[in-house]
Amino acid sequence: MRAIQTIKNIWKIEDLKSRILITLLLIVIYRFLSVVPLPGIDPGALSALEKQTAGGLMALLDMFSGGAFSHASIVALGIMPYISASIVIQLLAIAVPYFQKLQREGESGRRKINQYTRYLTVGILLLQAPTYLVNLNVQMQSASGVIIPTGFWFNFSSTIILSAGSMFVLWLGERITDKGIGNGVSFIIMVGILARLPHALYQEFYSRISESTGGLVMFLVEIVFLLFVIAGAILLVQGTRRIPVQYAKQMVGNKQYGGARQYIPLKVNAANVMPIIFAQAIMFLPVTLMQFGARNADSLLVKIFAPLTNHNSFGYNFTFAVLIILFTYFYTAITINPKQMAEDLKRNNGFIPGIKPGKKTAEYIDEIMSRITLPGSLFLALVAILPSFANILGIKQEFSQFFGGTSLLILVGVVLDTLQQVESHLLMRHYDGLLKSGRIKGRSGQIY
Numbered sequence: 001m002r003a004i005q006t007i008k009n010i011w012k013i014e015d016l017k018s019r020i021l022i023t024l025l026l027i028v029i030y031r032f033l034s035v036v037p038l039p040g041i042d043p044g045a046l047s048a049l050e051k052q053t054a055g056g057l058m059a060l061l062d063m064f065s066g067g068a069f070s071h072a073s074i075v076a077l078g079i080m081p082y083i084s085a086s087i088v089i090q091l092l093a094i095a096v097p098y099f100q101k102l103q104r105e106g107e108s109g110r111r112k113i114n115q116y117t118r119y120l121t122v123g124i125l126l127l128q129a130p131t132y133l134v135n136l137n138v139q140m141q142s143a144s145g146v147i148i149p150t151g152f153w154f155n156f157s158s159t160i161i162l163s164a165g166s167m168f169v170l171w172l173g174e175r176i177t178d179k180g181i182g183n184g185v186s187f188i189i190m191v192g193i194l195a196r197l198p199h200a201l202y203q204e205f206y207s208r209i210s211e212s213t214g215g216l217v218m219f220l221v222e223i224v225f226l227l228f229v230i231a232g233a234i235l236l237v238q239g240t241r242r243i244p245v246q247y248a249k250q251m252v253g254n255k256q257y258g259g260a261r262q263y264i265p266l267k268v269n270a271a272n273v274m275p276i277i278f279a280q281a282i283m284f285l286p287v288t289l290m291q292f293g294a295r296n297a298d299s300l301l302v303k304i305f306a307p308l309t310n311h312n313s314f315g316y317n318f319t320f321a322v323l324i325i326l327f328t329y330f331y332t333a334i335t336i337n338p339k340q341m342a343e344d345l346k347r348n349n350g351f352i353p354g355i356k357p358g359k360k361t362a363e364y365i366d367e368i369m370s371r372i373t374l375p376g377s378l379f380l381a382l383v384a385i386l387p388s389f390a391n392i393l394g395i396k397q398e399f400s401q402f403f404g405g406t407s408l409l410i411l412v413g414v415v416l417d418t419l420q421q422v423e424s425h426l427l428m429r430h431y432d433g434l435l436k437s438g439r440i441k442g443r444s445g446q447i448y
Helices: 002-012 014-033 047-052 056-064 080-095 097-103 107-144 152-179 184-194 197-210 215-238 274-283 285-293 300-309 314-335 338-347 359-392 397-403 405-428
Strands: 240-247 250-252 255-257 261-267
Touching: 002 014, 002 405, 014 152, 014 184, 014 405, 056 080, 056 184, 080 097, 080 107, 080 152, 080 314, 097 107, 107 152, 152 184, 184 405, 197 215, 197 397, 215 359, 215 397, 215 405, 240 359, 261 359, 274 314, 274 359, 274 405, 314 359, 338 359, 359 397, 359 405, 397 405
Parallel strands: none
Antiparallel strands: 240 261, 250 255
């Protein structure tokens, strides 16, 4: 079989084999740490925290940490503080001239930006860790009357442990990038998501069999539908619009350079999963505001925001979808700079056939991006609200999360990138690729 032969070819390449083994070793270390609780915390009294992380933004945090958040692990904060810091630095690179200058300095500028990102990550961790401990104390006390140890030294030591745990997870991700299969931080997130899949799959299968809600036939229908959703997510991740670019001919000595036609690939979903993350953060605000009026069911806050706290309601999903569309346009606008692309083309003696270099080229690229962003944003919004439709159809909460949203897009993107890395190693050693129909197309190599 072709699959068996491909595995044999992978095992023959010493460098690729060692990278895969190193990646697996680092992932085992990460998963072991995710079940090690903080000192002084009783793991048996965490039922309220697990219930709190069943939905909303907390579910997103728990998903990214592979369940470490709900288990009060020493790596409970996971990789999310680093992602938050990266987003802030990206926004600063748009608005602050100093960071814009660093981006143009090449490798040295990139190292400085990475250093600032780590500093900001530590700052975010020192703020999030005490907040996590306060929430942990409230949840454990409300559920079982258990109070976690208090006092300066416990809070100080736990803050240091949580911060060090997250930075260690970041270090593991960097080692996977350097010594492993690549895409370290994304790979860590993917592993955290996949860690929840076996239990979710078992729960869904058991409920269909034991509760007489369709039986095995209905479970198979769900799996088929999930495969269709994954296929759609692959199209969303890989979808591009190619713009032809012609380079002018130049004579250097007796040799002629340029003249070849190339293409600029513009992503249909240039914002990736960031609009969903932003929208989920906004949709978490009504839940927070509701807490101020929770004691009075007739209060104005309850009447206004109650419809937005039901994840299966029309109001919630419509608002969620609209926010995703708006954030898709916003994030695409700040990450794709048509003016800079036009300047780079002009500087390299390139031009789009039929379009004048300079301002006209920037306007043309901007127009194309606006056109392809609309269907991309609509499809992204549809993928994001699919878990709600799955819940309405009777699919369990944990399993429905894999029918769309952030988890599905991250899984698809990272798997494609990883397979592309493996295929590159195979083709470099003159082995066959992973597919007969052509090379695997990942997210890398495209304009973000």
